[in-house]
Amino acid sequence: MNYCRECGKILDENQTECPFCGTHLGNEKVKEEADLTDNMLNQSDASPSMDKIDNTFEYGVDSPESKKDYMYSTTTDYDYSSMGGSGTMNNNPYDVPASEPLNNWVKILLAFFTATPAIGPFIGIIAGIVFMIKEDQDRKTTGQALLTVGIISLVVNCCCAFAVFSQTLSEMSTFY
Amino acid sequence: MKNLLFFLGRSVCHQIPERSFFIQNLQFPLCARCTGIYTGMFLSFLYLFISNRYKGNKPPTIKHLIIMVILWLPMMIDGASSYLGLRDTNNAIRLITGLLFGIFIPVFIVLIRNFDAKKNNTKPIIKNYKDIVCMLLILIIPMLVINLNHISIWWILSSVSVLTIPFIYIQIFYIILKNIFSSIKKGQAYFIASLFSVMIMVGLSIINKLLLAGFR
Numbered sequence: 369m370n371y372c373r374e375c376g377k378i379l380d381e382n383q384t385e386c387p388f389c390g391t392h393l394g395n396e397k398v399k400e401e402a403d404l405t406d407n408m409l410n411q412s413d414a415s416p417s418m419d420k421i422d423n424t425f426e427y428g429v430d431s432p433e434s435k436k437d438y439m440y441s442t443t444t445d446y447d448y449s450s451m452g453g454s455g456t457m458n459n460n461p462y463d464v465p466a467s468e469p470l471n472n473w474v475k476i477l478l479a480f481f482t483a484t485p486a487i488g489p490f491i492g493i494i495a496g497i498v499f500m501i502k503e504d505q506d507r508k509t510t511g512q513a514l515l516t517v518g519i520i521s522l523v524v525n526c527c528c529a530f531a532v533f534s535q536t537l538s539e540m541s542t543f544y
Numbered sequence: 545m546k547n548l549l550f551f552l553g554r555s556v557c558h559q560i561p562e563r564s565f566f567i568q569n570l571q572f573p574l575c576a577r578c579t580g581i582y583t584g585m586f587l588s589f590l591y592l593f594i595s596n597r598y599k600g601n602k603p604p605t606i607k608h609l610i611i612m613v614i615l616w617l618p619m620m621i622d623g624a625s626s627y628l629g630l631r632d633t634n635n636a637i638r639l640i641t642g643l644l645f646g647i648f649i650p651v652f653i654v655l656i657r658n659f660d661a662k663k664n665n666t667k668p669i670i671k672n673y674k675d676i677v678c679m680l681l682i683l684i685i686p687m688l689v690i691n692l693n694h695i696s697i698w699w700i701l702s703s704v705s706v707l708t709i710p711f712i713y714i715q716i717f718y719i720i721l722k723n724i725f726s727s728i729k730k731g732q733a734y735f736i737a738s739l740f741s742v743m744i745m746v747g748l749s750i751i752n753k754l755l756l757a758g759f760r
Contacts, residue, residue, distance in 0.1 A: 501603050
């Protein structure tokens with residue numbers, strides 16, 4: 369069986385390019401490694417531990433394909449924040465991360481914009497949703513945090529708007 | 545009860561009579577724009593609850609998000625242009641733009657409440673365009689009802705709009721507490737969130753009363 373080394377999706381034997389992510393496949397090595405993993409999966413199929421994993425994580429139908437999807441998509445996560453990045457990297461059979469982690473400076477900049485008055489909450493909400501739609505956990509977590517800050521900032525803005533307005537009126541009345 | 549509504553309403557709104565609706569010479573506890581925002585939020589929560597989307601955790605698509613953002617713009621433009629003195633606005637426009645602004649905010653509150661980055665989030669909050677149209681159609685109800693000069697309308701709209709404020713606060717504090725203390729129990733989190741919300745609303749109401757003493 370053939371697999372995409374970038375996204376882990378199951379492909380036809382003769383495909384040279386992944387229809388899901390567009391990665392060009394060096395077929396020989398991928399096929400060899402995929403066959404090796406197939407053997408591993410067949411061995412694990414025989415053991416009761418795999419069924420236990422399926423039940424625990426609710427990965428749908430107990431077909432061999434779903435088990436393989438599970439093995440490719442959600443294997444053990446490693447934190448590599450110590451390497452200058454942040455978040456997690458999938459330990460898939462090819463040791464290729466699903467996507468680059470989000471730069472910390474981008475996160476700081478977005479959080480800063482989100483906390484600014486007036487337009488800030490809207491930037492946070494939009495950026496939050498855009499990141500939450502993405503597949504990798506780092507972006508999802510960042511998106512959730514941005515959306516939370518955006519909503520809090522929106523409520524604070526609504527509360528402060530009247531205070532600023534009131535203060536302006538008070539100053540105007542004193543002036544006149 | 546009336547005084548309580550005015551006290552709670554003062555925590556988020558200037559309550560200036562010229563910018564508020566009246567029914568039988570009785571002023572609403574929130575200005576026209578705030579009445580629109582919080583009534584819209586209430587109706588949105590109601591719709592999500594009835595349509596069983598209150599447990600939804602799937603983010604809206606980019607197309608749906610664009611529609612929501614576009615619907616925020618009228619209030620932002622109306623508010624900014626009238627405060628800057630570029631144009632005059634009226635209470636009907638304030639109410640309509642406020643309703644359009646408030647109707648989709650609960651979608652994001654429900655999303656951050658239920659979203660789990662470690663799991664597959666498959667329950668949609670906004671499933672399709674039909675949901676958006678339905679939510680917008682609901683807004684016709686307060687627009688029409690506010691023109692009926694009956695005291696019961698005053699009580700319904702005032703209660704709905706004002707009591708949505710602590711509900712929103714409690715939801716936000718609950719989300720913060722759950723994110724900081726993941727092991728906290730639901731009941732405890734809601735109790736602490738309620739306490740914080742009441743404290744903040746009372747504090748803001750007192751501040752506003754002092755600031756706007758000469759304008760009511």
